[in-house]
Amino acid sequence: xxGDAARPADPWAPFLAALETQCGTCGGTGxxxxxxxxxxxxxxxxxxxxxQAARRAADMTPENAPHQDFSxxxxxxxxxxxxxxxxxxxxxxxxxxxxxxGPEEAACETCRGSGMVLTxxxxxxxxxxxxxxxxxDR
Numbered sequence: 720x721x722g723d724a725a726r727p728a729d730p731w732a733p734f735l736a737a738l739e740t741q742c743g744t745c746g747g748t749g750x751x752x753x754x755x756x757x758x759x760x761x762x763x764x765x766x767x768x769x770x771q772a773a774r775r776a777a778d779m780t781p782e783n784a785p786h787q788d789f790s791x792x793x794x795x796x797x798x799x800x801x802x803x804x805x806x807x808x809x810x811x812x813x814x815x816x817x818x819x820x821g822p823e824e825a826a827c828e829t830c831r832g833s834g835m836v837l838t839x840x841x842x843x844x845x846x847x848x849x850x851x852x853x854x855x856d857r
Contacts, residue, residue, distance in 0.1 A: 738841035742834055745827035749834040755819040766814055770807045777804050 741747035752760075826832035837845060 738838060738844060739835045740838050742827060742830035742836045744829040745834060747834040749827055749830060749832040750824040751827050752823055753819070753821070753825050755821075756823045759814075759817075759819050763811075763814055766807065766811045770804070770811060773804045773807050 742749075745751050827834070830836050
């Protein structure tokens with residue numbers, strides 16, 4: 720046989736693969752969602768859950784939920800007021816308008832945006848190269 724089919728696989732491939740691995744912080748993408756956006760998304764999720772619960776409560780009536788006690792002493796407590804649902808909807812609208820400035824994602828600080836990090840073997844090689852002047856850490 721001649722040509723590429725006869726040529727053995729790259730003998731350096733296993734060695735090179737042992738030097739680095741996918742970044743665990745960004746999952747190998749090289750970017751992460753910025754903290755202010757993560758906070759904004761968490762708050763949005765909470766508001767949506769509260770809105771869903773309020774809508775379910777507003778739909779409850781003694782006929783629909785006969786085991787539910789809607790009275791407290793002599794005061795009758797009805798289902799959640801529609802104004803509560805409206806207030807939550809306004810809070811969601813306000814939250815949507817308060818979106819953070821800037822892009823959602825930033826370069827991962829762990830891998831400096833490459834998506835890969837050195838393994839312990841890779842760090843050892845980098846130390847050897849730095850010691851002999853062949854490698855400089857940024």
